[in-house]
Amino acid sequence: MDINKRCKIIILETSDIHGALLPIQYANNAPTSSGFAKIAAMIEQERGRGSFVLVVDNGDLIQGTPLVYHHAKLNAEAPNPMVRSLNEAGYDAAVLGNHEFNYGLELLNKAVRESHFPWLCANIVDAATGEPYFGTPYRMFKSPEGVKVAVLGLTTHYIPHWEKPEHIAGLRFEHVLESARKWVAKVREEEQPDVMVVSYHGGFERDLNTGEPTEPLTGENVGYALCTEVEGIDVLLTGHQHRTIAQEVNGVTVVQPGSQGTKLGKVELELERREDRFVIVSRKAELLSPEGFEAVPSIVKLVQKDEELTQAWLDTPIGKLLGDMRITDPMAVRLKEHPLIEFINRVQMDISGARISNTALFDNISPGFPPDITMRDIVSNYIYPNTLQVIRISGQDIKDALERFASYFATYTGGPVTVNPAFSEPKPQHYNYDMWEGIRYKLNIALPEGQRVVQLEYEGKPLNMNAEYDVVMNNYRAGGGGNYTMFQGKPVVRDIPTDMAELLASYIMERGTIEASLNANWEVIWE
Template identity: 65%
Template sequence: MEQSATHQTCRISILETSDLHGSMLPIHYANNQPNEVGLAKIAAIIAEERSKDQHVIVIDNGDLIQGTPLAYHHARLDNEPVDPMVLGLNYLGYDAAVLGNHEFNYGLDVLRKAVHESEFPWLCASIVDAASGEPFLGKPYIIKQFEGGIRVGILGLTTPYIPNWENPNHIVGLRFEDAVQTAKKWVHILKQQEHVDVVVVSYHGGFERDLVTGEPTEPLTGENQGYRLCMEVEGIDVLLTGHQHRSLAGVELNGVVIVQPGTAGVTLGKVELELSLSAGKWHIDAKQSVLLSVANIEADMKLIELIHEYENKTQQWLDQPIGKLTGDMLVKDPMQTRLKDNALIEFINRVQMELSGASISNTALFDNISPGFPSDITMRDIVSNYIYPNTLKVIRISGQDIKDALEQSAQYFNRTPEGTIEVSASFKDPKPQHYNYDMWEGITYKINISRPVGERVVMLEREGKPLDLKASYDVVMNNYRAGGGGNYAMFQDKPVVKDIPTDVAELLAGYIMERGTIEATVNNNWEVIWD
């Protein structure tokens, strides 16, 4: 607070984490190598920001308690202690957290326990008790009051699209309401009844439209309503966002400053407000948002020590054998794995088919360092190969959609003038996108990469007959692909026959543990050729 005889000013910093997904330590769990992520690094930045400014608000924007082996081990195998991520937020003195969609992944008992253990409130106005209509976790906002009487209202909102993903048993008795309509109601209350000077909306959701042109960037399902919140809800000063795992800062939309800090704690979002007192009322004179990177930041060693026991148990679990393999599922050459049917991809597809009931499946080799499975399989081997927190969806698509998807994948390959095969520019620039090349089970196909793009599928059959391009088929794939991610527009807006919201890595591990021993098989149902 600065003060003169006639003028008072104040600066407030709002710090945001979002989509931490259980990321506490700066490591890759696949191999324990260093990684520039995690709440332990974020902690050091928060401490630095607090040392510079006494007016600091710290908010977590959701998807906190799920996503790493640490989080999984606690939720599923050792849930009695305080949730490790909650322990971290308690230690750091967070002001509030917002419910994310992944907070429900382990069921309401695990979620309620984490909320009970929290020394901060959890906020969400848009998830209500179905019977009473009251917000699920009580009061959906907090008021922070600072020197000089400045009142800052923070309202929590969550994407209402959760019933499209979540196990119905995990959301019994809850109703998910439109974020925009909910915001209109509660922002009005904050302004007219609570008389706040600043309205901050912390929304576990992202943007459905291009921030510059306003053009839709995805199907307007209501999953992401950030653009509408800025354009249609009067009175919002700051919009903290997440869910999409984007890195957004330095942008104002209709006068609302926005920020989104990526995922896993790679950055801390910061909004800085400058206010002044005029005619007895505080006004915002300037506002800006930035992202503070954790790269080269030393982690908070006290926080690491607080979760030391959790981590030890997790590491022991990761290295415990979960099953055995007969045959060969090693990845010796990633390009060869993508050129001809192989045991690892076939296994993942067959697990997806068996657990979902679908008779057709696709999956990908996500990167070029996936090692495959050794003869003695551990949980660490699972997370080394299935590196993303994907879930599964069964969608109903046409034979033509399948063919179009194969043509999209076929663009992955390019032939050099020397006749060798390489990854095409569209799949490696500006970043490698190996995860966007799919391989299928349940159909028989052949791709000839000597042919022009769009004409490379030279054989496509189902049960020994040409695939009927007009018929409908139920296909299981990861949720990212089912939503059209990776330029697979043919999958967008298709009927969802079944949603399996458990992480695929967990499904693979459970499948192996249940059987004890798995066998490497290759039925050679597909191949890539060139003349």
């Protein structure tokens, strides 16, 4: 075999960076071993190896850290720091993620205009014309040896279930599978690529080895179906679920590189020229770690001004706290009411006028509030750009939701309380366990799932299953996010479009001093 007939191409993927540009933790500015500036150093290294390299970002880029929040809310006229960084790193393409829409179309369109690379998305279309809204469903690339590579972009069509309507006005989200079938066939016929890459901001709905369902088949994730039901895909770049995956599914090479710049996905293909085209003869998928790499100096310098403005904003004092709202044990917070959770629920009730509220402790690194509260403390605890909605639901809906929340815990059989694997695999979903104010309840996790609500009262009486109640919650949950289907399609009594972090900050600033309180209206037991 003539070795000169063979060549390699490398496809590198980032996904779900979520604004994690610099290798720091904004809660305390401690260094981390991840972040885009370190990933960029890995990209430079891969480009230096001599093979043809394509670099694709798979979405959820411009939201998620105080740096990008500050840009979006207080410095939006400046160039987008994430886009500038990808430009500097020489990206070839990007795909829209669901969180790209969190700050509205104006900011997103500005980011797209500033990009030196195309944003690919075949299935988000202009509602009036039916044409891809962002103009570029796919892009063709050609290696020096003549290998033709097509990269098609797709985005989970479940976005309307989460996003504020005004942020997606004029858009239609077509089903990913239908769009994939249409566009893969079209690209194969018209462009005749040697390699067909689909970059899909979405994940997997089934076990990759057994094909068994791993979540309700809502359509949010259809990665397994793309591998098994759409002909012609060679490589599937995925994300959204924040998993670490590098393997093959039904002959399709699949990668998913975690989140926050903790991994770089790499697909290496070896191709052989046969007559007038190239054929893939070997393939390898792997995930590369940025540990040990230094942040690329040019990127750090590029965003220095953005970072300085963010740090000054984060350390601006906004009020004082009497009492203790620090968090030392996240599991304890979820087992018995904590002053921080009660405070957030009380703010939601005060702002909305609703008499019942729920909220979550979003992750296990939330520090709580110190005596002198700054913006850093706000964004370290309320990490998502959620807004609030008041929806009208029945007593039965509340009970059903509490049973779903109670399933967060594994059935207790002795020893420490543990999290149900359904809420920890394939990624931690602490944000899908809410705690309530305005009702009194008790959950017994020694009982089977679906039978754990052993006390449920409103205003001193058993909750009426047939009565209707107005409940305030974040927009993600109100739309049924987290598989809380009992909330989907319920009447929206009030919509509060301001980000919750801003609402918390405004509430504290208006009062100057807040006080920790605890009415202990709920608890989790195991007896």
